[in-house]
Amino acid sequence: MSFFKKLKESIASKTEAVTTIFKEGLTKTRVALVEKVEELITRRKKIDEEFYEELEEILIGADVGVNTVMTLIDELRAEVKKRKIEQAAELQPILSEKLIGLLKGEQNPGLQMAKSGITVILFVGVNGVGKTTTIGKLAHKFKSEGKSVMMAAGDTFRAAAIEQLEVWGERVGVDVIKQQSGSDPAAVMFDAVQAAKQRGVDVLLCDTAGRLQNKTNLMEELNKIFRVIQREIPDAPHEVLLVLDATTGQNALSQAKLFGEKSGVTGLVLTKLDGTAKGGIVIAIRNELNLPVKLVGLGEKMTDLQEFDSEQFVHALFSGLIQREEEQSETN
Amino acid sequence: MAAFESLTNRLQNVFSKLRSKGKVTEEDLNEAMREVRLALLEADVNFKVVKDFIAKVKEKALGLDVSKSFTPGMVVIDIVNKEMTELMGGTQSKLAKANKPPTVIMMVGLQGAGKTTTTGKLAKLLQKSNHKPLLVACDIYRPAAIKQLQVLGEQINAPVFSMGDQTSPVEIAKAGLQHAKENQNDYVIFDTAGRLHIDEALMEELKQIHQNVKPDEVLLVVDAMTGQDAVNVAQSFHEQLELTGVVLTKLDGDTRGGAALSVKAVTGKPIKFAAMGEKIDALEPFHPDRMASRILGMGDMLSLIEKAQANIDADKAAEMERKMRTAEFTFDDFLEQMAQIRNLGPLDQLMDMLPGMNKMKGNMKDMKVDEKQINRVEAIVRSMTKAEKQKPELLNHSRRKRVAAGSGTSITEVNRLIKQFEDMRKMMKQFSSMMGPKGPKGGMKGLKGMLGKGGKGFKFPF
Numbered sequence: 001m002s003f004f005k006k007l008k009e010s011i012a013s014k015t016e017a018v019t020t021i022f023k024e025g026l027t028k029t030r031v032a033l034v035e036k037v038e039e040l041i042t043r044r045k046k047i048d049e050e051f052y053e054e055l056e057e058i059l060i061g062a063d064v065g066v067n068t069v070m071t072l073i074d075e076l077r078a079e080v081k082k083r084k085i086e087q088a089a090e091l092q093p094i095l096s097e098k099l100i101g102l103l104k105g106e107q108n109p110g111l112q113m114a115k116s117g118i119t120v121i122l123f124v125g126v127n128g129v130g131k132t133t134t135i136g137k138l139a140h141k142f143k144s145e146g147k148s149v150m151m152a153a154g155d156t157f158r159a160a161a162i163e164q165l166e167v168w169g170e171r172v173g174v175d176v177i178k179q180q181s182g183s184d185p186a187a188v189m190f191d192a193v194q195a196a197k198q199r200g201v202d203v204l205l206c207d208t209a210g211r212l213q214n215k216t217n218l219m220e221e222l223n224k225i226f227r228v229i230q231r232e233i234p235d236a237p238h239e240v241l242l243v244l245d246a247t248t249g250q251n252a253l254s255q256a257k258l259f260g261e262k263s264g265v266t267g268l269v270l271t272k273l274d275g276t277a278k279g280g281i282v283i284a285i286r287n288e289l290n291l292p293v294k295l296v297g298l299g300e301k302m303t304d305l306q307e308f309d310s311e312q313f314v315h316a317l318f319s320g321l322i323q324r325e326e327e328q329s330e331t332n
Numbered sequence: 333m334a335a336f337e338s339l340t341n342r343l344q345n346v347f348s349k350l351r352s353k354g355k356v357t358e359e360d361l362n363e364a365m366r367e368v369r370l371a372l373l374e375a376d377v378n379f380k381v382v383k384d385f386i387a388k389v390k391e392k393a394l395g396l397d398v399s400k401s402f403t404p405g406m407v408v409i410d411i412v413n414k415e416m417t418e419l420m421g422g423t424q425s426k427l428a429k430a431n432k433p434p435t436v437i438m439m440v441g442l443q444g445a446g447k448t449t450t451t452g453k454l455a456k457l458l459q460k461s462n463h464k465p466l467l468v469a470c471d472i473y474r475p476a477a478i479k480q481l482q483v484l485g486e487q488i489n490a491p492v493f494s495m496g497d498q499t500s501p502v503e504i505a506k507a508g509l510q511h512a513k514e515n516q517n518d519y520v521i522f523d524t525a526g527r528l529h530i531d532e533a534l535m536e537e538l539k540q541i542h543q544n545v546k547p548d549e550v551l552l553v554v555d556a557m558t559g560q561d562a563v564n565v566a567q568s569f570h571e572q573l574e575l576t577g578v579v580l581t582k583l584d585g586d587t588r589g590g591a592a593l594s595v596k597a598v599t600g601k602p603i604k605f606a607a608m609g610e611k612i613d614a615l616e617p618f619h620p621d622r623m624a625s626r627i628l629g630m631g632d633m634l635s636l637i638e639k640a641q642a643n644i645d646a647d648k649a650a651e652m653e654r655k656m657r658t659a660e661f662t663f664d665d666f667l668e669q670m671a672q673i674r675n676l677g678p679l680d681q682l683m684d685m686l687p688g689m690n691k692m693k694g695n696m697k698d699m700k701v702d703e704k705q706i707n708r709v710e711a712i713v714r715s716m717t718k719a720e721k722q723k724p725e726l727l728n729h730s731r732r733k734r735v736a737a738g739s740g741t742s743i744t745e746v747n748r749l750i751k752q753f754e755d756m757r758k759m760m761k762q763f764s765s766m767m768g769p770k771g772p773k774g775g776m777k778g779l780k781g782m783l784g785k786g787g788k789g790f791k792f793p794f
Contacts, residue, residue, distance in 0.1 A: 028530075057379045063559040066374045127582060128444025128555065136475075157610070159452075159483035160476040167475030181483075212585035245444060249376030249559025251587040272443065272528075281559070 021306055022316040025274040025298025030317050033062040033280055037095065041088040047080055051088060055095075063249055065284030072098060096318065102283045103314050109292050110307055112238045112266065118196050120204045120229055120236035124222055124263050125243035126255060127210030130271040130297065132161065134243055135205045136168030137305040138295070143172055147202040152192030153178035154185040154225065155209040165207055175199075185209065185221065186228045193232040206237070213258035222263045240265050241294060244281075246273040252281055256289050267294035270308070274299045282313065358394070364408050365390050375627045377590035378563040381597040389415050413624050420593060420620035421602045427458075428548040428576060433518040434466070436509065436545050439579075440538060440569055441553035443526030446581035448477060450553050450607055451523040452484030453615035454579075457605075458519050460613075465490055466517035468508030470541065471525035472497035481523055487612055491517070501525070505541045522547070529568035542573055549576045551604065554595055556583045562591035563598050570599045577604040580618065584608045592623050661757055663713050663721035670710065711739035712749050724750060 036058045044051045052073055059069040079085070079094055113119045121138075123131045135151060142149045151169055153176055155161035162178050169176040177192040189206060196204040208225060211218035229237050242265040244252050259265050268285065273296050282293060293308040365386050372382045392411050429435050437454070439447045448471065455465040467485050469492060471477035478494045485492035493508040505522055512520040522545065527534035542550070552566060552575045569575060578595050583606045592603055603618040655661050713721065715738030720726050727735070727750060736743045 057383075060373055060379050061560050063561070066370060126557070126585065128446055130444055132475075158449075158480070159487070160480035163479045164474070164476035171475075212582060214586040215584075245555070245557075247442065247555070247559060247561050247565075248557045249562075249587075249591070250374055251376070251557040251585065252559075254586055274528075 018306060018309070019312060019315070021298050021304060022309070022312040023319060025296070025304065026313070026316040028274070029062065029280065030319065033058065033064075034099075034317050038092070041092050044088050047086065047088055047091060052077070059280065062280030063284065064280035065250060065253065065288060068102070068284050068287045071287075072102075099283070100314050100318070102287050103310055103317075109267075109294070111294055114235065114238050118193075118201060118204055118233060118236070119238050120193070120196075120206065120233060121239045121241060122206045122208065122226065122229065122237040122263070123241050123243055123269075124208050124259055124265065125210060126212050126245075127158075129210065129243045129245040129248075131155075131210065131243045132164050132168065132207055134241075134269055134271060134295070134297065134305060135165065135207050136172060137297070137302050139168065139174045139203075139205055140172045140302045141305060142203050143174060148200075149174045149203045149205065150192065150196050150199070150201045151176045152188055152204060152206040154188050154192075154207045156181055156183050156185050156188060157209040161207070161209065186224045189225050189228050190232065193229060193236075197232075213255050213262075219258065219262040222259075226263055239267060239294070241267050241269050242291070243269045243271060244285075246270050246281055246297075248281070253284065253288055256285065256291055260289075260291065265291060267292050269293075269295040269297070271297035273297055274304070361390065361393055361408075364393075368408070368412055371628060372590060372593075375588035375590035376557075376559050376562070376594075377627065378560050378594035378597070380563065381594050384597070385415065385419065385593075409628070413621075413628065416593065416624040416627065417621045420596050420623055427604070430548045434509070434512045434520045435518065435549070436547040437519065437521045437549040437551060438542065438545065438547040438573075439521065439523050439551050439553055440573060440575075441526060442528065442555070442565060443474075445526065445553040445555045446607060447471075447526060447553045448480050448484070448523050450551075450579050450581060450605075450615065451481065451521050452488060452490075453607060453612055454521060454605070455485075455490045455519075456488045456612050457615050459488060459490065463519050464517045465519040465521055466508070466512040466515065467492045468505060468512075468520060468522045469494035470501040470504050470508075470522050472499070472501055472504070473525045477523075477525065484612070491515070501537055502540045502544060505545050509545050520545075529565050535568075535572050539572055547576075550574060551577050551579050552595070552599070552601075553579045553581060554591055556580050556589040556591055556606075557585060557587040558591040560594075562594045566595040567598045570601070575599055575601050577601050579603070579605045579607065579615075581607040584610075584614070588627050589623060590627050593627060663716060663724060663753065666753065667710065667713050667721075670706065708739070708741055708745065709749060712736075712741055712746055715739040724753060 037055065040051070040054055040058065044054070055076075056069055056073055059072065060066060064072075075098065076091065076095065080091065083090075085091055085094075111121070123135055125131050132155065139149045139151060149172075151165055151174055153162040153165045155165070156179065159181075162176075162181060166176050166178070168174075175195075177188065177195050179188050179191065185208060192204060192206065206225075206229070208222065209218075211222070213219065226237065226240070240263050242256060242259045242263075244255065248255070256265065256268065268291050270282065270293055285291065285293065296306055296308045296313075298304045298306055368389065369382055369386050372385065373379060377385075389408075389411055392415065393408055396407065396411070427435070427437065439451050439454075441447050451467055455467055458465045467481055467490055469478040469481045471481075478497060482492045482494065493504075493511050495504045495507060501524065508522065509520060511517075522541065524538060524541065525534070527538070529535065550573050552569050554562060554566070558565070566575075566578075578599065578601055580589065580592055580595075580603055583589060596603060603620075603623075605615050606618045606623075608614045608616050655665055712735060715735045716727070720731065720735075732743055732746045732750070736746045739746075
């Protein structure tokens with residue numbers, strides 16, 4: 001059985017709705033990455049230097065990342081030599097296989113929840129990636145699963161960040177623990193953990209101010225927040241999620257690295273994936289960092305925040321190919 | 333990031349391989365161009381822009397006959413640097429001014445680019461030159477966006493016009509403009525909601541605002557970290573709204589900021605400002621030459637020099653230089669010098685501006701400059717008596733013990749500092765013998781000695 005067929009079957013067991021969200025949210029990436037590669041292969045036919053260059057450009061254009069692309073191309077060259085491939089069409093399956101290999105990685109770990117008691121999830125990231133929005137959406141998700149949720153307004157720096165979280169609190173129907181703007185975020189976290197314990201909520205979602213990863217002092221502040229939470233609940237925070245804007249380029253890797261060092265990031269949230277053709281960054285992250293993507297933002301609606309599912313992701317990206325393969329096997 | 337090797341080094345590698353051959357062929361140049369290409373791609377310059385750019389550079393390089401130069405690497409870098417600076421446009425940070433006030437400015441961009449914050453910063457900048465800006469809150473979608481603008485307005489004491497989040501942005505914009513006219517505001521800045529450039533409904537709304545307020549400036553706010561997509565974003569905003577300029581935000585991060593080049597290349601509009609920090613006055617004019625070095629990973633020496641010029645007292649510097657020359661340098665001077673360096677801003681930010689530092693930082697985790705360590709050094713010096721500061725020779729064991737106790741450090745730390753201070757003095761003497769009034773006679777010898785020493789012995793005390 002072909003890989004795609006297996007994939008299809010494994011996906012069939014999942015809800016149709018999720019598959020649709022993935023497919024729609026990744027339309028842009030599919031067009032820019034997979035379909036462009038296909039187009040290149042049918043147009044070029046022969047494998048020469050120009051072919052490699054164009055392929056390189058397509059991949060880099062989707063923010064797959066220079067390093068990853070260079071390795072990929074080198075591997076392809078080696079493969080071509082070894083198998084004495086001359087026609088571009090023969091390269092197609094090898095390339096797809098490689099891309100899928102990069103994307104698949106391990107299983108999808110999902111969000112780590114506390115075995116008993118409160119689950120604390122801390123959100124970190126640079127300015128303007130969508131931390132607060134992600135928290136709002138995630139609160140909605142947990143709430144609709146019947147969990148009791150609380151949010152901590154840890155962004156005490158940016159103007160009206162607390163109000164922004166409060167609006168989400170009202171929308172979703174979740175309490176927000178806050179102090180005044182300008183207060184110590186670690187103190188807010190302390191309060192929030194105490195309140196969460198008292199009210200016995202299931203999930204505490206902690207917002208933090210956006211910060212650029214090269215600002216040492218601000219990164220130390222994150223470290224303090226982390227320690228305060230850990231002191232109050234020993235195995236918390238259960239998840240530290242780095243929120244990344246999918247439109248970010250190579251800097252995403254620097255962000256993941258430095259935030260990882262300072263705040264013990266356990267996973268990534270990729271936001272604004274629907275708007276652009278930049279799903280490629282998922283490949284770069286998979287390849288260059290040891291961090292699983294846990295959530296993806298595939299649209300503006302509350303329900304468009306989805307747990308990342310690499311099978312769904314691959315399926316959505318290669319759906320054109322999958323369909324064709326099916327048609328072929330039917331005619332046979 | 334470790335993968336970043338400065339283009340300078342890379343090109344030198346390419347050409348040093350050729351040096352032995354003695355002649356640079358076109359093929360060699362191609363290899364060099366490949367390095368340039370990679371450096372640009374790694375800096376997130378869009379690949380299409382890179383392609384055109386490389387073609388242009390290559391043409392120039394062939395024309396100049398790089399092969400005749402002893403340092404072809406440097407020549408290529410120079411061409412790249414110049415071309416890039418030119419491509420990013422001249423320094424043009426002036427805002428348009430309407431013949432009949434108010435001047436209308438519209439801020440547009442993707443979500444999270446920093447429009448609202450930049451609106452506040454721009455208003456502050458206008459206030460500094462005695463203008464009276466009015467801020468208009470047209471972002472009715474994001475929760476608390478209006479509130480954010482109001483808070484910023486309060487901080488800088490600028491009026492903010494809003495009609496809540498139930499009125500359509502087009503109506504708000506119209507009423508806001510009217511309000512500005514009635515209240516004699518000479519600038520109106522419209523903060524609009526972030527939107528994806530492919531969101532047709534929201535783009536249509538922007539167009540309508542545009543038609544109604546007839547802006548003199550339409551500024552696209554772009555996150556400096558944006559990747560390959562910067563081109564598409566800029567292009568579609570430009571097609572629909574006719575941008576007049578660009579503001580690049582979050583440039584205080586460690587991104588190389590290739591987006592700047594991409595955006596300029598597709599819109600042809602100048603980058604008017606760069607946002608360089610979290611503070612409300614951290615909006616600076618954009619300097620294409622500095623951005624070029626940054627994209628190439630060559631550091632931002634110019635900004636550093638400018639910062640130093642703005643912050644260091646020229647008289648004091650001259651005096652310090654004299655002292656160094658005559659080796660009269662004391663711990664008092666040392667303290668003062670440290671205070672001046674600290675005036676320049678957080679040290680790690682300074683480090684970022686030095687060429688090659690990014691790379692070093694990546695390679696060595698310990699390279700982090702610890703501001704606390706500097707505080708400790710300061711504490712040690714401050715725990716010395718006046719006489720001791722003037723004459724460090726006085727510091728015998730028991731005095732050192734006292735200094736350690738007084739500064740809350742250990743005697744080892746005190747010893748280390750004194751040792752380093754002495755080394756520094758010695759080096760200054762060598763310097764002065766080199767640069768002294770007698771001119772650089774025997775300079776090479778002195779320099780050699782210094783380098784040898786600098787290699788292992790000398791370290792700045794923090």
